[in-house]
Amino acid sequence: MPGLAARRLATDILAKIVEKNRPLDMEFDSRSTTPAFRNLAPKDRAFVRAMVSTALRRLGQIDDVLRRLIEKPLPDKADRVVDILRVGVAQILFLDVPDHAAVSLSVTLTDEDRIAKAWKGLVNGVLRTLARRKDEILADQDAAALNTPEWLFESWTAAYGPERARAIAEAHLTEAALDLTVKSDPARWAAALGGAVLPTGSVRLAGGGAIDKLEGFLEGEWWVQDAAAALPARLLGDVKGRQVADLCAAPGGKTAELAAAGAEVTAVDLSPERLERVKQNMGRLRLPNVRVVAADLETWTPKESFDAILLDAPCSATGTIRRHPDVMLLKSPEDVATLAALQKRLLERVSAWVKPGGALVYCTCSLQPEEGEAQIEAFLAAGAPFRRLPVRPEEIGGLAQAITLAGDLRTLPFHLPATDAQPGGCDGFFAARLIRNES
Known part of the structure; x- marks a missing residue:
């Protein structure tokens, strides 16, 4: 049945993320995803991604819908039913899918499961009712609050005030744009790829499509990198001919920036697998001036000091929720505290590797002040x-x-508001630039 395989996979993947805490990226990584997903047509793979990411991004609203339309809570053995309903609600409310297709195929999915089939009538009734009442229900929901965990909303309110906290939560309701960092001539590549040059110099594309099929990919003229993520490396200034360390380097966007600017880069990361991806990217980008080291920064010591260091410290990644909506499910206040302690140790340790007069840029893709401003103040x-x-x-x-x-x-x-032609927004990033005293 057309569309059934995609919806079955979306339901399977959503269950792994919500119930087993599997990261979204891992589910779609070409090395770990299932053959069933790889065997889908590209259009269907994109649809699976859209269903899963939308269900995660709007999970608070979706579960609010189910609470409104289901009189009695479903038993634990009906987990499959809940996941089918979540994917069905995502289609009816937030995706360009005909209501009848979302309802019919959700019912078919329920019927093919030995345990779930007992709730086939409920799935049919809930989704048909939603199709009739969707405008009324959406108008009655506070999307920003429903889709944001309470602890996160409270932390952003305390850090940025209620208006900006709500603006952050609302920005997470839309998918992130595709930004590129180009080696040179952003205007030329914006014109060639149908995008626009942002004030920060990144090229933002309006459409999707396979990255590796775009002009300039095979020639190594650009790499994918959020506009905000491209800023910290620039704070090191002119790095041509200098010895620069990119610490916690994978996936390598900042490494590429530094190498393209002429630095002799030592890229260090804990994961050998992720560093293999960095090597592949540097090969495609024709940037040979990069040395990769797989090491734990808490035990590794360089043989010589560096002219400059970029420490992109491990963090809760709450600044990347537009791209990784599973962060809201997978991270907790306890994770932030644990990561903040690690960041403190790393900052103190690697700062000793900077030459007198050299620069240290500390950054995180987190919106939590404990992982940004507070680290620098304490340091x-x-x-x-x-x-x-x-x-x-x-x-x-x-x-x-x-x-x-x-x-x-x-x-x-x-930040970076939308225009008529381009989506807005950027990742939430913190970066501080520190200069080591001469003596």
Whole structure:
């Protein structure tokens, strides 16, 4: 039956993420995904991704719908029914799918499962009722609040105020754009690929499609990198001919920036598998001036100090929710505390590897101040032999609203507003630039 295999896979994948805490990226990684997914036509694979990511992004609203339309909670053995309903609701409310197709194929999926088939009538009734009442229900929902875990909403309200916290949550309701960092001539590549040059210099594409089929991919003229993620490496300034370490380097976007700018880069990461991807990317980009090292930064020590270091520390990744909506399910306040402790240790350790007068840029793709501003304040307050060098607007494309009062970089998901031709937004990033004292 056309469309059934895609919906079956979407339901299977959603269950693994919600019930078994499997990361979304792992489910769609070409090395770990199932043969059934790989064997789908490209259009169907894209549809599976859309169903799963939308169900995760809108899970709070979807579960609110189910609470409204199901009188009694379903038993634990009906987990499959809940997942089928979640994917069905996502199609009816948020995807360009005819209601009858979403309902019919959801019922068929339920009927083919030995346990779930007992609730076939319920699935049919709930989804048909939703199709009739969807406008009424959507108008009665607070999407930003429903789709954001309470602890996250409270933390953003405390850090940024209620208006900006809500703007962050609302930005997460839309899928992130596709941004490219180009080696040179952004205007030329924007024209060639049907995109636009952002104020920060990244090229933002309006459409989708297979990345490896786009002009310039095989020639190594650009790489995929969110506009905000492209900013921290720039804070190191002119790195041509300098020895620079990119720590926690995978997947390698910042490594590529530094190497393309002429630095001699040492890229260090804990994961040998992820570093293999970095090597492949550097080969495609024709950037030979990169040395990769698989090592644990808490035990590894370089033979010589570096002129500059970029530490992209492990973090909760709450700044990437537009791209990775599973973060809201997989991360907790306890994770933030654990990661903040690791960040503190790494910052103290790697700072000793910077030459006098050299630069250290600390960054995280987190919206949590414990993983950003608080780390730098504590580091400097403890007497570290560094001083902050404030970020200037002209270094980041005039994005003055992304500079904190202390002079650090803090992008928020609603920065870089949309235009008629281009979607808006960027990842939430923090970066601070520190200079080591000469003596």
